Amino acid sequence: MGNTVSLTMDGKAIEASEDQTILEAARENGIYIPTLCQYAGTTNVGACRVCLVEVEKARSLVASCCMPVSSGMVIRTDTKAVRDAQRMIVEFLWASGDHNCLACESNGACELQDLVYWLGIEKPRFPIEPPGYAVEKTNTMISRDLNKCILCGRCVRACNEIQVNEVLDFARRGYRAKVGPAFDADYINSECYFCGECVDACPVGAITFAQARFSGRPWELKKTRTTCTYCGVGCQMDINTHNGKIVKVTGNRNYGLPNQGSLCVKGKFAIDFVQHPDRLKTPLIRKNGILTEATWDEAYDLIARNFKTIKETHGPDSIAGLASARCTNEENYLFQKFMRAAIGTNNVDHCARL
Amino acid sequence: MAGLAAAFGSGAMTNSIAELEHTELILAIGTNTTENHPVASAYVKRAVRSQAAKLIVIDPREITLTRYADLWLRQNPGTDVALINGLMHVIIAENLYDKDYVATRTEGFDDLKKAVKKYTPQEMEKITGVKASDLEAAARMYAKAGRAAILYSMGITQHISGTDNVKSVANLAMLCGNVGIEGGGVNPLRGQNNVQGACDMGALPDVFPAYQKVSNDELREKFARAWNATLPTKPGLTVVEMMHAATEGTIKGMYIMGENPLLSDPDLAHVETALQKLDFLVVQDIFLTETAKRAHVVLPSACFAEKDGTFTNTERRVQRVRTVVSAPGLAKPDWEIIRELANRLGYPMNYTSPAEIMEEIRTLTPSYGGITYERIEKEGIQWPCPDTSHPGTTFMHRDKFTRGLGLFHAIDYRPPAEIPDREYPFLLTTGRVLYHYHTGTMTRLSPGTTERCPESLVEINPEDAKKLGIENGGIVTVTSRRGTVTAKAAVTDRSPRGTIFMNFHFREAAVNLLTNPALDHVAKIPEYKVCAVKVEPA
Ligand code: SF4
Ligand code: SF4
Numbered sequence A: 001m002g003n004t005v006s007l008t009m010d011g012k013a014i015e016a017s018e019d020q021t022i023l024e025a026a027r028e029n030g031i032y033i034p035t036l037c038q039y040a041g042t043t044n045v046g047a048c049r050v051c052l053v054e055v056e057k058a059r060s061l062v063a064s065c066c067m068p069v070s071s072g073m074v075i076r077t078d079t080k081a082v083r084d085a086q087r088m089i090v091e092f093l094w095a096s097g098d099h100n101c102l103a104c105e106s107n108g109a110c111e112l113q114d115l116v117y118w119l120g121i122e123k124p125r126f127p128i129e130p131p132g133y134a135v136e137k138t139n140t141m142i143s144r145d146l147n148k149c150i151l152c153g154r155c156v157r158a159c160n161e162i163q164v165n166e167v168l169d170f171a172r173r174g175y176r177a178k179v180g181p182a183f184d185a186d187y188i189n190s191e192c193y194f195c196g197e198c199v200d201a202c203p204v205g206a207i208t209f210a211q212a213r214f215s216g217r218p219w220e221l222k223k224t225r226t227t228c229t230y231c232g233v234g235c236q237m238d239i240n241t242h243n244g245k246i247v248k249v250t251g252n253r254n255y256g257l258p259n260q261g262s263l264c265v266k267g268k269f270a271i272d273f274v275q276h277p278d279r280l281k282t283p284l285i286r287k288n289g290i291l292t293e294a295t296w297d298e299a300y301d302l303i304a305r306n307f308k309t310i311k312e313t314h315g316p317d318s319i320a321g322l323a324s325a326r327c328t329n330e331e332n333y334l335f336q337k338f339m340r341a342a343i344g345t346n347n348v349d350h351c352a353r354l
Numbered sequence B: 001m002a003g004l005a006a007a008f009g010s011g012a013m014t015n016s017i018a019e020l021e022h023t024e025l026i027l028a029i030g031t032n033t034t035e036n037h038p039v040a041s042a043y044v045k046r047a048v049r050s051q052a053a054k055l056i057v058i059d060p061r062e063i064t065l066t067r068y069a070d071l072w073l074r075q076n077p078g079t080d081v082a083l084i085n086g087l088m089h090v091i092i093a094e095n096l097y098d099k100d101y102v103a104t105r106t107e108g109f110d111d112l113k114k115a116v117k118k119y120t121p122q123e124m125e126k127i128t129g130v131k132a133s134d135l136e137a138a139a140r141m142y143a144k145a146g147r148a149a150i151l152y153s154m155g156i157t158q159h160i161s162g163t164d165n166v167k168s169v170a171n172l173a174m175l176c177g178n179v180g181i182e183g184g185g186v187n188p189l190r191g192q193n194n195v196q197g198a199c200d201m202g203a204l205p206d207v208f209p210a211y212q213k214v215s216n217d218e219l220r221e222k223f224a225r226a227w228n229a230t231l232p233t234k235p236g237l238t239v240v241e242m243m244h245a246a247t248e249g250t251i252k253g254m255y256i257m258g259e260n261p262l263l264s265d266p267d268l269a270h271v272e273t274a275l276q277k278l279d280f281l282v283v284q285d286i287f288l289t290e291t292a293k294r295a296h297v298v299l300p301s302a303c304f305a306e307k308d309g310t311f312t313n314t315e316r317r318v319q320r321v322r323t324v325v326s327a328p329g330l331a332k333p334d335w336e337i338i339r340e341l342a343n344r345l346g347y348p349m350n351y352t353s354p355a356e357i358m359e360e361i362r363t364l365t366p367s368y369g370g371i372t373y374e375r376i377e378k379e380g381i382q383w384p385c386p387d388t389s390h391p392g393t394t395f396m397h398r399d400k401f402t403r404g405l406g407l408f409h410a411i412d413y414r415p416p417a418e419i420p421d422r423e424y425p426f427l428l429t430t431g432r433v434l435y436h437y438h439t440g441t442m443t444r445l446s447p448g449t450t451e452r453c454p455e456s457l458v459e460i461n462p463e464d465a466k467k468l469g470i471e472n473g474g475i476v477t478v479t480s481r482r483g484t485v486t487a488k489a490a491v492t493d494r495s496p497r498g499t500i501f502m503n504f505h506f507r508e509a510a511v512n513l514l515t516n517p518a519l520d521h522v523a524k525i526p527e528y529k530v531c532a533v534k535v536e537p538a
């Protein structure tokens, strides 16, 4: 923490730490400054310029995400000049892409859409001229429609600075700049690890979940927080469902440690097993050598009978149990309690002794 | 687990994942972190790229992490103890160790010093294949860092010398005063989501929850009273011992919950025989796995998204698992099934929710004493957490080790159980790939992970491939003393000469038909990591 400085923002006297930006100080004091390219955990680049503010004595409007506060600064976030500049930028972004919200997966969860509405823009003053890129549908996980890309660079920074996978970059600069893997390759033909960080980072509908297409609109999805079932990192995630069906998995940066919103390809794109038709749905009992559907009662009774007989004939240590690193703590606890107290043996282990 | 427990008094990861981002140096040995623990690897990579931390990678394979490394030591598979002893030799010879720390926090230093005396970098070059100058550079870099974290994973534990490997790693960390400080530590990354929890909960043959020994009368008495039962005194069998006992006919009945030993255990042919000999086998799972197909009774269970509970992650963080959707058909959560079975066996259990089970757990498990569902609703808590006013523990052994003083172990290098010879000239090492998990039963059902990695590959060095007439994408057979599998070759520099790599995710090329069930003598972890094979174009 640097020293505390006093400044004025929108007529209000506030205090901030001198290593904070104007944007950070504003947020801490409940003053709203819109942003598009700013993304926590990555470098502030000031690329989109919608976070412009007026600073007394500065020659032009400044990008608040990149300007540190200083003592005695007088800042206005809501002047006509600021709004005009923001409108100009947003209208330009709208006009230079194919922002057809009707069929967009991000409709209702789009930062550009929100900003258009917030600024009260009826329609852009420029003619709408999308670049006409082909939509990338060459893999089943991530779909890209760069006609909706606003070149904020969040995906590039998420890939390089958060996951440090170093796959994405800007190809060409300026008016027809483009984001993507090297040599303009599709994700599937690149080094992409399909962590999906760029999907969560994209503020618009340019990078989306391929499998979730037309499976539920953002406001229809129910998000349930849980812990990933794969590796030992134990990432926190939201499983998104629609009418009881799993639609997709998203990271959530509000959940804190251990993963701060990041996930990997397994956590994010390998959830299909849960609702797969091959799941076991009923108990099975071997009859004449063949596993045959049975009721729970039949199964329980058969197990109880057999374990009792084995225990009586050969002693409890002739029975062994394997618990599982896949099951919950509560289940592992009960399992070993069951083996020790109900069966009477310490023959209990699991397969992953790391 | 056993190695760390012997050195520190606790087998758990000493520090936290987030600390990796803010340390001065990370030494990653035997861990393909970017593929097996991708999000943990992001912390490591950020430390390197954004915080200017140093990274030393020790691995025979050219894993992705080597791209971020300041130093990469490519040791011959199975020579880790020799390598680490070599590092300590240099650190001691050059007086770079933390003398205060060694004097006040540890014991056994003199034995260690004697033991590593003969492990000169020049001698070690012959065994490990690592250049003496690289080894010296790594030793200096590690010793001179103010705070350094060691990461390891199955590349260290899945050897016949696994426990020795872990003790060596612990030696190295203590020698430089790196245990008990933020950003330091010895950090095993667990492969499966709840290995830590399964161990904590006593799903082990010799301990109750929180590693309380079943052979200790007082502790056993405590559990007997709480559970209202007479409890067995003799430690039980480990999984590999169970399979032997089943083959010999002394184990007659087995109850397997959510495991698939017919694909995950070493020496599959033997497991198959063992299971066939059983009078009665119950398998409880979410799919009809290879193991379930052999069962007398199969019980359908709810998966993680269909029940409440907790998992404990690799850094000891107890986190909530929540019901997202309903289980298919008649499937039930495992805890409900166990409860019902106990009742039918005449041992009453009346739990109505996992939260209620956790309440019982925390009264009997000192390290979980302060863990309640309410407290971990927003963020998981790291054990030890003895009571509900305790915030949890981000790094362990702060002022003293769990066992009091940290214990150095003088360890001598022993070669792997099976080394290449004329007939089986290659070393096979096994592991995971990013896109799949364990026996593949779950990840292979997703189109994305499958399109990225549709089949098992045998990674082989270009020079070896050329000599054997093997082309990239060509079919090869791999044969060990125990079996043969067939798969596609991937000709790549990632594999060093003389070593091939295969993953264990695909039942079509079940690599565990080849691996060696030789067990580490303490931890009883099979030597998945190295065995001798021959490779031929098919
Ligand atoms: S999915 Fe991950 S690795 Fe691939 S481009 Fe996006 S951020 Fe980068
Ligand atoms: S794809 Fe999305 S995140 Fe990436 S630059 Fe375009 S709008 Fe921004």
Ligand code: SF4
Pocket (backbone or CB within 6 Å): A228, A229, A230, A231, A232, A233, A234, A235, A259, A262, A263, A264, A265, A266, A267, A268, B037, B038, B039, B040
């Ligand atoms: S999302 Fe990936 S890194 Fe995170 S717990 Fe799941 S498998 Fe591990």
